[in-house]
Amino acid sequence: MPDKTLICKDCGKEFVFTEGEQKFYEEKGFTNEPTRCKECRAAKKERFNSGRRQNHESFNSPRISKY
Ligand SMILES: [Zn+2]
Numbered sequence: 001m002p003d004k005t006l007i008c009k010d011c012g013k014e015f016v017f018t019e020g021e022q023k024f025y026e027e028k029g030f031t032n033e034p035t036r037c038k039e040c041r042a043a044k045k046e047r048f049n050s051g052r053r054q055n056h057e058s059f060n061s062p063r064i065s066k067y
Helices: 019-028 038-065
Strands: 004-007 014-017
Antiparallel strands (some): 004 014
């Protein structure tokens, strides 16, 4: 499978969907091609992770304060 050039949905820039990544997607069973470039994917993941961490802390803190 050759590398593919795709357009990022978020920033509109071209990015390469490499042969290795295509293989990775296939192994994971993903049938869709990525819609975002690496940077936008990383930014989205970071936002998701930090939001999740904040929620987790706020869920736990009332229990901790009882001690
Ligand atoms: Zn992008």
